[in-house]
Amino acid sequence: MASEHRDSIDSVDFGRQIAALKHDLGKYVAWMSANLDASCWQGPVRDELIDALGRDLLRTRTPAEGPPESAWELWDRLSATLPRPWTDPELHEVAAAVAVLRRAEPALRARDREALSGQREAVRGAQQKIRGALQQLHRRLLQSEP
Amino acid sequence: MPSILIIDDEDSYLELCKRYMPEHTFVAPARNYREAADILRRQGDHIDLVLLDVHFDIPEVELLPFDKAALLAKGDANKAIERLRRSQGLHILAAIRERYPDLPVIVMTSRDDLPLETDAERLQAEDYTYLLADDYLDARSLKLQIDAILARRERPAATDDEPFFWGVTNGMANLRRRLSILARGRLPIIIQGATGTGKSLVARELIHPRSQRPGPFVAVDLSTLPTDLMAAHLFGVVKGAYTGATSSRDGVLARAHGGTLFLDEIGNLSLELQKSLLLVLQEGVYRPVGAVKENATDIKIVVATNENLGALVRAGRFREDLYMRLNPATAVTLPSLHERRDDFEELLAWFMRQVVAEAYNRDLLAQYCEQRGLVATSPISVGRGVPPRYDARRIHFLLHPSSFKLLHDFEWPGNFRQFAMTLSNLVTFTLVELVERAEKIEPEGSSEGRPDVIPIPPKIVSDLLRPMTPPEAPDAQVMAIGGPRTLTLEIPAAESLNAVSCAVERQYLELLYERSAGDLGRMAELLLGDEGGGRKVQLRMNQLGIKLRSLKRRAGE
Numbered sequence: 044m045a046s047e048h049r050d051s052i053d054s055v056d057f058g059r060q061i062a063a064l065k066h067d068l069g070k071y072v073a074w075m076s077a078n079l080d081a082s083c084w085q086g087p088v089r090d091e092l093i094d095a096l097g098r099d100l101l102r103t104r105t106p107a108e109g110p111p112e113s114a115w116e117l118w119d120r121l122s123a124t125l126p127r128p129w130t131d132p133e134l135h136e137v138a139a140a141v142a143v144l145r146r147a148e149p150a151l152r153a154r155d156r157e158a159l160s161g162q163r164e165a166v167r168g169a170q171q172k173i174r175g176a177l178q179q180l181h182r183r184l185l186q187s188e189p
Numbered sequence: 190m191p192s193i194l195i196i197d198d199e200d201s202y203l204e205l206c207k208r209y210m211p212e213h214t215f216v217a218p219a220r221n222y223r224e225a226a227d228i229l230r231r232q233g234d235h236i237d238l239v240l241l242d243v244h245f246d247i248p249e250v251e252l253l254p255f256d257k258a259a260l261l262a263k264g265d266a267n268k269a270i271e272r273l274r275r276s277q278g279l280h281i282l283a284a285i286r287e288r289y290p291d292l293p294v295i296v297m298t299s300r301d302d303l304p305l306e307t308d309a310e311r312l313q314a315e316d317y318t319y320l321l322a323d324d325y326l327d328a329r330s331l332k333l334q335i336d337a338i339l340a341r342r343e344r345p346a347a348t349d350d351e352p353f354f355w356g357v358t359n360g361m362a363n364l365r366r367r368l369s370i371l372a373r374g375r376l377p378i379i380i381q382g383a384t385g386t387g388k389s390l391v392a393r394e395l396i397h398p399r400s401q402r403p404g405p406f407v408a409v410d411l412s413t414l415p416t417d418l419m420a421a422h423l424f425g426v427v428k429g430a431y432t433g434a435t436s437s438r439d440g441v442l443a444r445a446h447g448g449t450l451f452l453d454e455i456g457n458l459s460l461e462l463q464k465s466l467l468l469v470l471q472e473g474v475y476r477p478v479g480a481v482k483e484n485a486t487d488i489k490i491v492v493a494t495n496e497n498l499g500a501l502v503r504a505g506r507f508r509e510d511l512y513m514r515l516n517p518a519t520a521v522t523l524p525s526l527h528e529r530r531d532d533f534e535e536l537l538a539w540f541m542r543q544v545v546a547e548a549y550n551r552d553l554l555a556q557y558c559e560q561r562g563l564v565a566t567s568p569i570s571v572g573r574g575v576p577p578r579y580d581a582r583r584i585h586f587l588l589h590p591s592s593f594k595l596l597h598d599f600e601w602p603g604n605f606r607q608f609a610m611t612l613s614n615l616v617t618f619t620l621v622e623l624v625e626r627a628e629k630i631e632p633e634g635s636s637e638g639r640p641d642v643i644p645i646p647p648k649i650v651s652d653l654l655r656p657m658t659p660p661e662a663p664d665a666q667v668m669a670i671g672g673p674r675t676l677t678l679e680i681p682a683a684e685s686l687n688a689v690s691c692a693v694e695r696q697y698l699e700l701l702y703e704r705s706a707g708d709l710g711r712m713a714e715l716l717l718g719d720e721g722g723g724r725k726v727q728l729r730m731n732q733l734g735i736k737l738r739s740l741k742r743r744a745g746e
Contacts, residue, residue, distance in 0.1 A: 066244055066302060070325055074201055078328040105199050106246045178324050
């Protein structure tokens with residue numbers, strides 16, 4: 044794997060960056076919505092789902108100082124410091140999933156139930172992809188640590 | 190309703206917990222250690238659990254450690270601060286543990302997310318620290334984890350099945366849990382506490398069973414063993430080791446193999462034998478008296494003392510290396526009865542049930558019940574009030590409020606042992622009186638037609654406590670010069686009459702000295718009617734070992 048070619052100092056730094064991504068994005072991107080009942084993802088879009096997605100995607104991180112960060116803003120900030128080109132396939136998967144979430148932003152801000160009804164499955168899949176990919180990458184890095 | 194403190198720089202956990210665990214109370218969240226410490230200081234007794242995040246995006250000034258000079262001196266300061274933020278929860282945990290070692294804390298991260306593998310190892314080895322099972326938080330599994338931890342804390346600490354009274358306070362529940370955890374480990378345990386606090390009971394009935402060791406529980410009271418027999422008793426002896434050793438015999442170490450060895454009054458162990466015990470703890474071997482070969486042993490050692498072992502070490506009476514091997518960091522102190530007044534009513538009821546179950550009292554109660562048509566195996570209660578309704582299937586011992594106060598306020602220097610004996614006597618004397626006067630049926634002072642209520646006569650309580658009440662401080666006074674001189678003295682028994690009279694004289698002279706403001710001439714006038722006899726008085730005081738310098742210093746304080 045590509046990560047095996049990083050020298051040990053880079054590897055430690057990279058590992059920390061991925062751990063931060065996993066924590067800040069992976070953990071909070073589905074913080075409330077992952078705990079919703081399955082019924083929330085079917086049928087008419089309920090306030091409960093809109094509230095949970097709003098919290099998870101529009102206010103993914105709410106630091107004590109400064110404005111809240113959306114999932115894509117968080118990704119942009121944290122991924123900007125990752126060494127390029129990305130040789131780990133998981134990062135590309137996360138980037139693609141974040142793009143799906145970003146596309147749902149207008150509907151979410153407008154609480155547009157009809158639009159959200161069409162997008163919610165894709166959003167849910169993207170949330171799961173982000174969590175899974177970052178978890179997998181983090182684990183792999185831990186295992187390959189010297 | 191259990192109270193949970195969330196320490197998190199954001200509202201994420203609070204939102205989630207409030208949404209999915211409405212049955213719990215979440216106190217206002219703490220954003221950093223300073224706020225957490227403040228909340229715990231004010232409400233610590235009411236906090237049942239802490240949920241602690243690991244990553245804190247907070248201003249540098251709020252990050253632990255507050256003194257970061259050493260940290261920032263090494264390498265990139267920004268990276269160091271960032272690392273501190275990423276692991277801040279662990280610093281907070283360490284600080285909390287210093288003051289609240291038994292407070293359950295769920296560190297809201299998975300093992301994989303901890304900055305270092307050693308952190309994970311350490312946290313999982315801590316008794317009251319829990320990590321999340323999953324990488325990503327699932328409210329349902331968190332709720333299960335929280336409920337399981339709270340259930341463990343809420344489980345009543347005391348049951349009548351256990352012969353030790355644990356009570357209902359958080360402090361005792363924590364003590365019991367701590368001992369249960371220590372019991373399972375291989376390290377020795379030190380139990381401290383005044384006489385009668387139940388040290389040997391706890392060792393036998395709690396620690397040994399929970400150690401799950403297959404061998405027996407063997408107890409030795411080192412204060413009762415003659416010094417010259419101690420080595421043979423502990424380590425065994427081989428035939429011919431000394432005159433009189435006509436056969437080889439095992440010591441208690443051999444008998445306790447595979448089990449628990451309880452050494453009571455460990456402070457009485459001679460320095461020589463302390464060395465041998467150290468070998469047992471270090472190497473798991475010992476040498477019987479007169480033996481050439483060492484024997485291996487596998488025992489859990491529990492020691493008890495009512496002395497301060499640390500002070501014994503400082504006084505050179507206890508080996509420091511042995512003390513360190515005895516695991517002093519986890520030493521457990523059993524509180525005295527006096528220190529457990531918060532629990533007093535529960536404690537009274539528990540001991541009452543115990544003493545009523547003793548054979549003699551049980552027989553007396555059976556006779557009482559038979560005479561009055563009550564069920565002999567009725568549950569027992571005790572208190573200051575009369576239960577509202579007659580119940581033939583319950584016996585209530587009624588204490589007069591003044592008796593209750595006497596029992597409650599008494600110092601109980603002999604602790605639970607003395608308390609149990611006193612209650613046992615109370616029950617016996619009360620029941621004997623009632624059984625022998627059965628023809629009268631209704632005891633004096635009882636509620637009309639309420640044989641299920643047995644009043645304990647206040648006189649029995651005061652009569653039983655009086656002999657155990659320490660004498661009050663002597664009210665010594667010397668009358669004015671020329672008038673009659675009266676003096677109340679406290680004279681302990683001594684080895685000879687001469688010693689007694691010297692003690693009397695010594696106290697008398699010390700008091701006179703004080704009242705005469707150190708004027709020996711005045712004392713001589715009082716004693717001999719001769720103001721010029723001061724020198725004689727001084728000589729006599731010297732003979733009695735009275736240090737005039739000390740008396741002067743005391744007078745000046």
